[in-house]
Amino acid sequence: MELLAAGFIEDNIVPKFNYWIYVILMMIGLYAMITKNNLIKKLIGMAVFQTAIILFYVSIGVKEESGIPILGHGQHHEIVEEGKPSGEVITKDEFANPLPHVLMLTAIVVGVSTLGLALAISQRIHGSFGTLEEDEILDQLRPGGHD
């Protein structure tokens, strides 16, 4: 039994640990968004969910034994100044995949601004209802409820 568990971990979790981490983080965020009563806690769940997606994308771009997707100074000089064809100087496996980085770069900043907007709306909700608990807000909204 122990051997079976160890084999399962070695075969399924160790080579895919990045996906396990993002699934667990994502589910923590989803759980918070579904079940929490407080609007701020829901927003925290949304932020955790977003972070999981960002981790997922960035981990897709990783290549073993590759560097950041920026040409070295020497490589850039050789291609631009000396006119060598780029195929001779660089190889594809040398650089991490730039596309996920680009997508997440914008997603992080846009995520911050939309989170700011969500916080602003919750501040207004707190201003008009005096609470951020969902059920209390629904009580007040119901016709015949107090207030």
Next chain:
Amino acid sequence: MKFFGFIAVVVVGTLLLVATGDFPGWGNPHSPASEGQVSGFYIEQTVNVTKVPNMVTAVLADFRGYDTMFETVVIFIAGIGIIAVLRTFGDTAGKASDYPEPDEGSDIIVRSTCHLMVPLIQLFALYVVAHGHHSPGGGFQGGVMLGASYILLALACGLPVAKRRMGERKAIVLAATGIIIYAGWGVACLFFGGNFLDYASLDPVLPGDKEMARSHSMLVVEIGVAFTVTAIMFAIYSNLATRGRLEKGL
């Protein structure tokens, strides 16, 4: 509710974990995302068609220029939305900005450190924007840093001091200017016979050849992005921290 939520989360999580079995392993250079045509083209041809060593910036500002432009618009709309939702005009709104006093409660060590740090942060932020197509950096990163320097000023010396340097009207104008720079640069390409955001067509007015025109244009649109991000980051902070009154905040 908690129970049903937990069931739903467990079911979704299990399905996702089962699906990871078909995913490529960590750091596999032959994963579908890395083997695809697009990513290979970006890595091998970026330097040939734009002369920019930083592929991330090249993809961001040139190949995916439309995407980045509308991401900037999303940030702008979020900032305007925050101002529209929160901003209130109380009795003291005008008075606070006329004679800003240093915050009585703030410590002299904090204020002195902040006065030393803010210029350095801003200088570094400008470097990150200006050097973004040669080293890690770009408009979003530099813009967030610039915005953070104003937020630091507001935290250490009080919001009125920061507001004197980045007032509300100035912030909104700056944010709009950033988008106008970006979109205007795209429209300028139309006048030189190219498509929208087709920077290579600008090479009659920019120094260097067609490839250098794309490189220079990336700097221009990154500056536009940095303007918008700076202004909106500070607007988000100042409105959230004062509940839209823009007086003495946190």
